[in-house]
Amino acid sequence: MATPAWKVNGKYYETCSCDFVCPCLPGQLAVRPTKGSCTFAMAFQIERGSYGSVSLDGLGFIVLGFTPEEMGKGNWSVGLVADERASADQREAITAIASGAAGGPMSALSGLIGKFLGVESAPILFDDSGSKWSVQASTLVDMAAEAAMGINPNASEPLYLDNTGHPAANRLALAHTAKSHVHALGLAWDDATGKNNGQYAPFSWQGA
Secondary structure, rough: OOOOOOHHHHHEEEEEEOOOOOOOOOOOOOOOEEEEEEEEEEEEEEEEEEEEEEEOOOEEEEEEEEEOOOOHOOOEEEEEEEEEOOOOOHHHHHHHHOOOOOOHHHHHHHEEEEEEEEEEEOOOEEEEOOOOOEEOOOOOOOEEEEEEEOOOOOOOOOOEEOOOOOOOOEEEEEEHHHHEEEEEEEEEEOOOOOOOOEEEEEEEEEEO
């Protein structure tokens, strides 16, 4: 069956186990993560979206992953937490979009993924005050971060990385992670040091 036309947009939030600032993007995925391996959680809050005739408005999902060494070497383990409010059709659509099976930005990562860990459902709560944000999915994911600012004390915008090529967005605001807890799909990660990398951005995806 042909993939239907689809489009989603909203807000994206990510934390990873690399120290701030994560070297993987500026290193073009060819450098070792700061702790040798990397665990990441990429959360997406859909404001408006559709997959064919299936509305995805107001739903969320979180892509969880583990990369054992340099990201460009592949062999990633990746899974998905889907919004428990999603119907069967919505869950299927979210899985197709998040996995890259429906094309779009995430399909560029498909060659790097060695193992798909599956899909779990949970209520996903997003809280965004502008400079601080958090994402919680029951006991599976609990992460929070604060915008990383430059040396100008009067600055109202965070530091940005531009032209990144990141599948979520080309321009990312940097953040200091306050906490990252992941216990899902065989992944276990707990950090509350305040030293880890975070980033966030508006996102807008559509099928090829």
